[in-house]
Amino acid sequence: MDKPKIHVEMSAVQRIDLAHDALAGRVAVVTGAGRGIGRETACTLARLGARVAIAERSDMGAETEQRIRAAGGEAIYVNTDVSDAESVTNLARVVTQVLGPVDILINNAIICPAVSVVDMDVSLWDRVIAVNLRGAFLMCKAFLPGMLARHGGVVVNMVSTDAMPCLAAYIASKQGLAGFSQSLAAEVGPQGVRVIAFGPGMVDTPGIRGVAQGLASHLGMSADQFLGMSLHPAYEGLMPAEHAAAATAYLIVRLADEYHGEVVDAYTVLERAGLIRSAPPLETTAVRAADTTSPVDLPPAQRQEMRAEMRAEMQVEMLAHVVEAGKQLQAVVEQIAAEFDRLPVFVRPLARSGFKSKAGQSIQEWGRTAAMLTDQLNHIAAPDGTALPTLRADFPRLQALSEKLVDYLEGVPAETARFTKDATMLRQVSQLVAERKAVVRAAIQSIQTVLAST
Ligand SMILES: NC(=O)c1ccc[n+]([C@@H]2O[C@H](COP(=O)([O-])OP(=O)(O)OC[C@H]3O[C@@H](n4cnc5c(N)ncnc54)[C@H](O)[C@@H]3O)[C@@H](O)[C@H]2O)c1
Numbered sequence: 001m002d003k004p005k006i007h008v009e010m011s012a013v014q015r016i017d018l019a020h021d022a023l024a025g026r027v028a029v030v031t032g033a034g035r036g037i038g039r040e041t042a043c044t045l046a047r048l049g050a051r052v053a054i055a056e057r058s059d060m061g062a063e064t065e066q067r068i069r070a071a072g073g074e075a076i077y078v079n080t081d082v083s084d085a086e087s088v089t090n091l092a093r094v095v096t097q098v099l100g101p102v103d104i105l106i107n108n109a110i111i112c113p114a115v116s117v118v119d120m121d122v123s124l125w126d127r128v129i130a131v132n133l134r135g136a137f138l139m140c141k142a143f144l145p146g147m148l149a150r151h152g153g154v155v156v157n158m159v160s161t162d163a164m165p166c167l168a169a170y171i172a173s174k175q176g177l178a179g180f181s182q183s184l185a186a187e188v189g190p191q192g193v194r195v196i197a198f199g200p201g202m203v204d205t206p207g208i209r210g211v212a213q214g215l216a217s218h219l220g221m222s223a224d225q226f227l228g229m230s231l232h233p234a235y236e237g238l239m240p241a242e243h244a245a246a247a248t249a250y251l252i253v254r255l256a257d258e259y260h261g262e263v264v265d266a267y268t269v270l271e272r273a274g275l276i277r278s279a280p281p282l283e284t285t286a287v288r289a290a291d292t293t294s295p296v297d298l299p300p301a302q303r304q305e306m307r308a309e310m311r312a313e314m315q316v317e318m319l320a321h322v323v324e325a326g327k328q329l330q331a332v333v334e335q336i337a338a339e340f341d342r343l344p345v346f347v348r349p350l351a352r353s354g355f356k357s358k359a360g361q362s363i364q365e366w367g368r369t370a371a372m373l374t375d376q377l378n379h380i381a382a383p384d385g386t387a388l389p390t391l392r393a394d395f396p397r398l399q400a401l402s403e404k405l406v407d408y409l410e411g412v413p414a415e416t417a418r419f420t421k422d423a424t425m426l427r428q429v430s431q432l433v434a435e436r437k438a439v440v441r442a443a444i445q446s447i448q449t450v451l452a453s454t
Pocket residue numbers: 031032033034035036037038055056057058060080081082083107108109110111131158159160161174199200201202203204205206207208
C-alpha cells in the first residue's frame with residue numbers, strides 16, 4: 001500500500017538562499033523578542049545557528065526562549081526594560097558572560113499607543129520616546145564598544161516610514177531612529193560595524209492588531225480593511241512576521257555591507273532574496289526594422305505592383321504599431337493608478353494630488369483619456385477609418401497632456417529619493433520611469449506619423 005504523502009511546509013527562511021548554519025558561532029541580541037517580529041527574528045537567527053539573547057520586558061520572552069530551545073537552538077531570556085540604563089547594563093553583563101561577545105544587535109522593542117497629540121499625556125509621550133529611541137541608544141552604547149573592538153558587527157534598527165494620524169509619538173521616535181542610524185553608520189562604519197535602518201512594511205503582529213481598531217477609524221476604514229492593507233502585490237494583506245524575520249536574516253547575512261544607515265524596506269530585501277517577486281518590468285514597443293527587399297531588379301510592371309504591396313504592408317504595420325503604442329500608453333496610466341491604490345491610505349491623496357498638479361489632469365481623467373485613445377486607434381485601424389477626424393482634432397490637446405505626463409514622470413525619481421536612500425530601489429524607479437517616458441513619447445510620435453501619412 002502507498003504511504004500517505006506528508007506535506008511539510010517550508011519556513012520562509014528555508015525558502016531563501018541562506019546556508020542552514022549561516023550564523024553559526026555568532027551572538028545576537030533581539031530586543032522586544034517576546035512576540036511579533038522580534039520573536040520571529042530571534043527564532044530565525046537561532047535557526048541559522050546564532051546564539052540568541054531575548055531582551056524583553058514581559059514574560060513572553062521566556063516563551064520565545066523555550067521555543068528556540070525546543071527546536072534545538074541556543075537562547076537566553078533576560079528580563080530587560082530597554083529604556084532603563086541599569087537594566088541594559090545588566091543585560092550586557094549577562095549576555096557577555098553566558099553567550100560571549102555580541103555580533104548582531106536588533107533594536108526592535110517598541111510601545112505604540114494610538115493617541116492624538118491633543119489627548120496624549122506628556123508622560124506617555126516621554127515613555128514612547130524612552131522605549132523606542134532612548135532604548136536603541138542605550139543598547140548601542142552597551143554593545144557597540146565590543147563590536148568596535150573586534151572591528152565587526154551589525155546593528156539593525158527597526159523603523160517605520162509611514163506617518164499616520166494618532167501615531168505622532170511613535171512615528172517621531174521611529175523617524176528619530178532613522179536619523180540616529182544614519183549618523184551612527186557614519187560614526188562606526190569606517191571601523192567595520194554596519195548600521196541599517198530597516199522598515200519591515202505592514203506586518204501581521206499582535207502590536208499592529210492591537211492598534212488597528214483605533215487607527216482604522218481615523219483613516220476612515222474598518223479594522224479589517226486596515227489589516228487587509230498590503231504594500232506589495234506579493235501579499236494579499238499584511239506580511240507574515242516570519243517573512244519580516246527572514247528579510248532581517250538575509251539583510252544581515254548577505255546585504256549588510258551595502259547599507260550605511262539608510263532605510264531599506266523588507267519588500268526590497270525579500271525580492272532580492274527571491275522569496276517574493278517584483279512587479280514585471282514594463283515591455284516597451286520594439287519598432288520592427290523596415291523590410292529591406294529592393295524591387296529595383298524587377299521588370300517595371302512587377303516593380304510597381306511590389307511597391308503598392310509594400311505600401312499597403314507598411315500601412316498595415318504602421319496602424320498595428322499605433323494601436324499597440326496606444327495600448328501601452330493606457331497600460332502605463334493604469335499601472336500608475338494601481339500603484340497609487342496600493343499606497344497607504346494616508347499617502348494616497350498626496351500622491352494623487354501631486355500627479356494631478358503636474359500631469360495636467362487627475363489620474364482618473366488620464367485613465368479615461370487613455371482608454372478613449374485606445375478606442376479611437378482601434379477604429380482607425382478598422383477598414384472604415386471613421387475615427388481619424390476626431391483624433392486629428394484631439395491631437396494637440398493629447399500632445400500637450402502627454403508632455404505634462406512626461407514632466408510628471410521626470411520628477412518621480414527625485415520624489416522617491418525623498419523617502420528612500422535604497423540605491424537598488426532608486427535605480428529600479430529610474431529605469432521604470434525611463435521606460436514609461438519612452439512609451440508616452442512613442443505613442444505620440446506614432447500617432448503623429450499616422451496623422452501625417454493619411
Ligand atoms: N508590525 C508592523 O507592521 C511594523 C511596521 C513598521 C515597523 N515595525 C517595527 O517592527 C518592530 C516590531 O514591531 P511589532 O509589530 O512586532 O511590535 P509588537 O508590539 O508586536 O512587539 C513589541 C515587543 O516589544 C516589547 N517591549 C515593549 N516595551 C519594551 C521595553 N521597554 N523593553 C523591552 N521590550 C519591550 C513588547 O513586550 C513586545 O514583545 C518595531 O520596532 C516596529 O516599530 C513594525
